[in-house]
Structures are given as structure tokens and as C-alpha cells.
Amino acid sequence: MSTDTPSGERPTNVALLLFDEGLPVPEQTVRAAFTAAVHTLIIHGDDEPDTDPDQRLDDLADHIADAGLTVTLVPARARRIDEGIARLARAAGRTWPPPELAAFDENLGPPTATPKDAALAAATAAIDGTMSLEDIGDLLRAMNPTATANPIASLVETTRQDVPEVADVVLTDGNQLALGPVRDARDHLRDLAATAPLHDLAQAWKAAADVRQWALNLCGHVEEELAAGQLGGAAGEWLNDRYAMAGPAVLSTLKERDRPPASHALDALVLLYQLGEFRRLDRLLPGCQWHLLATEGLMPPPARELLQDLISRNVPRAVAGLDVRPAS
Numbered sequence: 001m002s003t004d005t006p007s008g009e010r011p012t013n014v015a016l017l018l019f020d021e022g023l024p025v026p027e028q029t030v031r032a033a034f035t036a037a038v039h040t041l042i043i044h045g046d047d048e049p050d051t052d053p054d055q056r057l058d059d060l061a062d063h064i065a066d067a068g069l070t071v072t073l074v075p076a077r078a079r080r081i082d083e084g085i086a087r088l089a090r091a092a093g094r095t096w097p098p099p100e101l102a103a104f105d106e107n108l109g110p111p112t113a114t115p116k117d118a119a120l121a122a123a124t125a126a127i128d129g130t131m132s133l134e135d136i137g138d139l140l141r142a143m144n145p146t147a148t149a150n151p152i153a154s155l156v157e158t159t160r161q162d163v164p165e166v167a168d169v170v171l172t173d174g175n176q177l178a179l180g181p182v183r184d185a186r187d188h189l190r191d192l193a194a195t196a197p198l199h200d201l202a203q204a205w206k207a208a209a210d211v212r213q214w215a216l217n218l219c220g221h222v223e224e225e226l227a228a229g230q231l232g233g234a235a236g237e238w239l240n241d242r243y244a245m246a247g248p249a250v251l252s253t254l255k256e257r258d259r260p261p262a263s264h265a266l267d268a269l270v271l272l273y274q275l276g277e278f279r280r281l282d283r284l285l286p287g288c289q290w291h292l293l294a295t296e297g298l299m300p301p302p303a304r305e306l307l308q309d310l311i312s313r314n315v316p317r318a319v320a321g322l323d324v325r326p327a328s
Contacts, residue, residue: 012036016261020205027198034193034201037265038186043123056127061120070115071122073142075254077219082146082242084226085235097148101243104151106158111145113138129185130176133157143251144242152244169284189269196272203306204272208264210302211271215253237296244297275306282310 012033018025019033044063045056063069074082089096102108113121118139125131137157141150160167160175172178193201218241221234241247256263282288290310293299304311 013261016265019202020209020261020264030198030201031193033261034265034269035190037262038189038193038269040262041126041186041266043126045127053128057124060123060127064116064119064123068116069119071118072255073113073115073118073139073251074145075251077254078251081219081222081226081238085222085231085239086146088226088229088231097146099148101147101149101151105149105154107137107154108149111138111141113142118142126185128176129181129183129188130172130174130178132174132176133159133171136177140248143248147243150243166285170281188273189266192269192272192276200272201268204268204275205264207302207306208267208271211249211300212253212259212267214300214302215250218250219254240297244295246297246300249300249303271303275303278307278310 015025015029015033016037019030044060045051048056051059086096113135121131121135121139125135133156137150137153140153140156141147144150155162160171167175170177172182176182196204218234218237222238225232225235238250241250259267278290282290288310290307290313293304293307294311298304299307
């Protein structure tokens with residue numbers, strides 16, 4: 001059986017495309033292709049690894065400012081959907097977003113993170129393998145800028161005061177959320193590329209593809225409801241996602257219209273790492289209420305399916321999503 005590949009295609013991309021088709025590829029070749037995908041994540045200062053860490057971060061901030069580097073926080077398609085939902089809600093005589101959300105946010109106010117701030121936060125997180133709860137909250141708010149309140153961002157920001165016993169386990173002394181041992185996050189991804197069972201890599205690869213397709217399908221269904229002038233189940237799912245943790249997966253999908261194999265491999269490695277972190281937390285914090293991950297919007301459904309062993313362990317009853325849908 002032969003598989004045609006575009007002329008000039010990188011060998012690592014060819015390996016990933018064959019891997020995607022489920023065709024036999026030598027294990028060493030597969031791992032090399034995933035590792036090469038991580039190598040595409042280049043950050044200013046990588047060529048001077050011995051620079052003092054604080055100095056490197058200062059240099060990075062100056063570089064981002066001078067070069068005008070930014071991160072797209074809300075792609076245009078997502079903005080149009082947000083605006084369309086709000087418009088139909090107002091036409092139906094509803095205030096949108098609902099003012100009741102304010103009761104669940106301890107830090108009300110407009111988002112303060114700019115696209116440049118997001119670029120610096122993302123690069124810093126990659127270099128250090130950590131991110132402050134304040135930065136995470138700021139980014140969540142900036143990714144949903146029309147929200148008058150953001151309860152999920154507030155929960156993140158108040159972790160230390162609300163659940164200090166959990167914070168002591170998952171945060172560093174500097175109040176940073178660490179992605180495993182504190183080091184360059186790309187090293188974690190390279191380790192996974194080199195050591196994760198091939199079955200896990202294949203499962204994460206498929207799940208990453210499914211998450212992307214789920215996000216695109218959701219956008220299409222919401223746009224159909226908007227075109228019909230009637231908000232329904234798709235709009236409700238969209239809003240739950242935008243106000244919870246599945247939203248960033250939707251926004252990430254919309255940033256990249258045509259995803260090359262290397263980007264797909266990175267998505268798979270990041271997803272695999274996230275799943276591993278859930279299991280690490282399960283060991284560190286016995287008794288976690290994993291069934292809450294079944295709440296609509298907290299995870300993209302294809303990713304949630306990979307954690308069913310944790311989610312189903314102590315489900316007291318069916319978990320309903322936040323009902324933030326505007327009445328039609």
C-alpha cells in the first residue's frame with residue numbers, strides 16, 4: 001500500500017501523516033517526529049542558554065515589546081459568535097451576559113491582559129514551566145473580554161485563600177502553578193515524545209484530532225442557530241465552554257485554520273501531559289472530586305473521555321452544566 005505525500009514534505013511530517021493513517025512506522029521514527037515538533041517551539045534567547053534566568057526574562061520582555069509580538073486571544077470567528085449570541089439575547093429582552101454571574105466573581109472588572117502580555121506570559125511559562133495564578137486568571141478573562149464576570153477565573157485567582165491545603169500541594173513557594181518539576185516546559189514534552197508508550201501517543205493524537213473536530217462542529221452548529229435567529233443547544237454549549245475551561249480549546253482551534261502535522265503532534269503531547277497531571281494530582285490529593293470534570297464546559301468531550309476512570313469513580317449523580325443560556 002502506498003501513500004502519496006506532497007513534494008518536498010519534511011520527513012518528520014511524512015512520518016506523522018503515516019502515523020495518522022495507522023500505517024506501520026518504526027518507533028524510533030515516530031518518536032523523532034514528535035520530538036522534532038517540540039523543536040519548532042523556539043523562544044527568543046534559546047541560543048544563549050547560560051543567561052541568568054531573570055536577565056533572560058527581562059530580555060524576552062524587551063524583545064516582545066520591540067518586535068510587537070502578540071498572541072491572538074479571541075479569533076475573529078469566535079468574536080462574531082459571541083456578538084451574535086449577545087445580539088439575539090438583547091433582542092429577546094435579556095441582559096447579556098447575565099448580571100447574576102457577578103456574585104461568583106471576587107475580582108470584577110474589565111480584563112487587563114493585552115495580546116503582548118499574553119505573548120510574554122506564554123513564553124515565560126514555556127521557559128520556566130510555571131505560571132502564576134494571577135496570570136492564568138488574567139488570560140482567562142482576556143479570552144472572554146465581553147464577560148461582565150468570570151467565575152472560573154475567580155476560582156483560579158482565589159485558590160490560595162479558598163483551598164490552602166490544595167494550594168500547598170500544587171503551587172510553588174512563589175505561588176506559581178508548576179507543570180510538574182520546575183523546568184522548561186518543552187523538556188517535559190520532549191520526555192513524553194521519547195518515553196510515552198506508543199499507544200498513549202496514538203490515543204492522544206486521535207483525541208487531539210477529535211477535540212479540533214468537536215470545536216469546529218460546535219462553531220458550525222452555533223452559526224446555524226444564529227442564522228436562524230434562534231438560540232438553542234449549540235449556543236448553550238458554546239456559552240458553557242466560553243465561561244469554563246473548554247473555551248481555550250475552541251479558541252486555539254480557531255487560531256489555526258490549516259493545522260500542519262507538527263502542530264497536531266504538539267497538541268497531542270500537551271494533551272497527554274495534561275492528562276498525566278490529572279493523574280499525578282489524584283495521587284497527591286486523594287479524594288478529589290473528579291466527577292466534576294463531567295460538568296459541561298470544563299473539558300472538551302473527547303479529552304474528557306480519556307479520564308472516565310477518574311470521573312466515574314465517585315459520581316454521586318448526573319452532573320449538569322452551568323445554565324448560562326439566554327432565553328430565546
